Amino acid sequence: MPISFIKTEKQKHLYKMASELAERFHERAQEYDETGEFPILNIEELKRTGYTSLSVPKEYGGKDSLSLYDFVLLQETLAVGDGSTALSIGWHLGATMDLFEKKRWNEEKLSAYANQVLQGALYNRAATEPQTGSPTRGGKPQTTAKKEGDKWILSGRKSFTTMVPVLDYIGVIASVEGTDQVGEFLVERSKDGVTIEETWNTISMRGTGSHDLVLTNVELEENDLVEILTPELKAIPSGWMLHIPACYLGIAIAARNYAVKFANEYSPNSIKGPIRTIPNVARVVGEMEAELLQARHVLYSIADKWDRTVDRSQLGPELGLAKHIATNSALSVVDKAMRIVGAKSLHKSNPLQRYYRDVRAGLHNPPMDDMTIAKLADLAFKEME
Template sequence: MSTPDLSPGALAEVTAEIASTAAEYDRSGDLPWKGLHVAHRAGLLTATVGKQYGGPGLGPRDVVRILTAIGEGDASVGLLASNSLMSHAGQAARLHWPKAYYDDLLERSKNGPALVNAIRAEPELGAPARGGLPKTTLTRTGDGWVLNGRKAYATGGTGLAYHVVWAVADERVGHVIVPADLPGITWIDTWDHLGLRASNTHDVVYEDVRLPADAFVEIPRGPDGVYRDPAAMAGPASFGHPAQYVGVARAARAAFAAFARSRIPSSLGKPIAETERIQAVAGEIDLQIVQAETLLHGALLRLEAGDTAFLPELSAVKVAIARSVIAATQTAVAALGNPGLTRHNPLERHLRDALCIRVHPPQEDAVLLAGGRRVLTPR
């Protein structure tokens, strides 16, 4: 696998090609295969495959550039790409997949998009980052495991090549690597969401799915013996999701500018882009995006420089990025009134997609509570 071209021009071409089908998939709800194939041909879906496997082994800053470009084209493609890139990066950092499974994933990735997702949420439990343990279970057999349970919000649906399923096994908590074509896997079409409509984030049921002994990977408990969900805290590898939504905000800025340049009210006799009011609105949108991008790349640069004292603040940075992304898109829609809310204008889709940034862990209320306690605790 060669290193993908991440030059501004090459990424802009990817964005434009993916964007050309985004509205189509948003309306149909089908998996956005055309956009995924664009990302695959550009080498972006395997950019984090480790060098030990012959991959580019790109790091977090390159990943956020990739996902910003893809998200600007189609947020659903961005989410699917982000999940796969995180899975490859995790394997590169710590070998945990059964060799035969990962070899198969890499082989499939040569011929087309081979999607992976960590499938964690459950209908009763909700988001794992809120605490609690999964009801999905692994039971030992003579030579392996049997998986049973139901998961919610399993992004990728039937388009996945592999599932990484959060489960309990012998009172241990961890993830089990599951080929998507095994018997006993049933999909339930539950996804009818405001945004990310083409992401196919449906429910999935596992019934007596048989797996080899090495398919389960335990997540270690903390020094106090308590299990803590790793997704509840932000880390260097967790900025892929915010990056894709920064791309959405950029798409909203472009849509706003295109409308403003073309809209010529008869009472004005010139494009509204030439009025100070619209220029000031465009400036506010741009300010929010500049702020989000500076936070995104600045946080990763600080981590690259070895600033470990910054780690407790990463979750707050993600919340600040989310606020800026939503503010940018809402400002664009509000300034245009009805035209910003019509489905003939991509702005309403960008707003719907941007609002989905709030669901990714850690959520804002938990971050503010943790930050407040940190500030108020005597030192």
């Protein structure tokens, strides 16, 4: 009996839905990775099955409310099939969850957005720029919004805009000209002046379509400035970002599954039976299992704590810890899986080499390890004050 993190009937249903999708995505993953094309068929399937609107709450027309625990379970399961697709849709589902939870936009914008998502619209935030690097470091965007009469004129370039080939709405983070303020501007992809430069040619997460978004004098309405990013707002922890560690653990589970099956079946003629009977192989399998379970327990228990906590303002360091442990464990689990399988894992046709490349990207998704560790150190010192 495998160790399961499913606790409710609803989670059983969500798991079934995500694992069926994952199975189909797995069949296409190698081709998308090799061509570097965006996995459009996967996204279409996610829309058809209603996956893309799962985080719209009931009061806005959604089916049911999704807890953070449910969300982590869904995303981890999906990533077993294809990490790139899971990370891509994770931004949309998670950011949507966050919008409604924190009521980040005004009511009119929120309900219009909910209607669009229920019809299949997709959204992501474009925060990173070539000059600022990770927005979590506090750099000021060079993308600017200039007020002209009752319009905003937006210009600039965003890098790493995941899923941009299929986005309908993009939350562009820009500096408000003539002020110290930075805000989110809701941009429809179809607007004049919005273009994509296909810059995403990486070794990792090749199917995320994280290209550059170029904005040239894009004209927006006054109320398209949906939010000013105040320091107070930025300080509120973001539980939804646990879709990131969930994704990388899903990739690690796929690697573990492959390696365990291989150890069970591969039987070289130097021994009797499969290599699982060799003590060293069994030891590495056990170590891999221990590391994976440890990371999953941390991730799921912190998601559960988030769901049960009313005042979530102090949960930031623990969310960071979950991401730190999950992404580093994912790297180590994939490494161990490759040691079990041996040189066959290096073949381009072998999925392990894709998992090996994909898990690296986790290190460069927020929050970065050094920031998490610094926050934990801060916490320890504060406790002694």
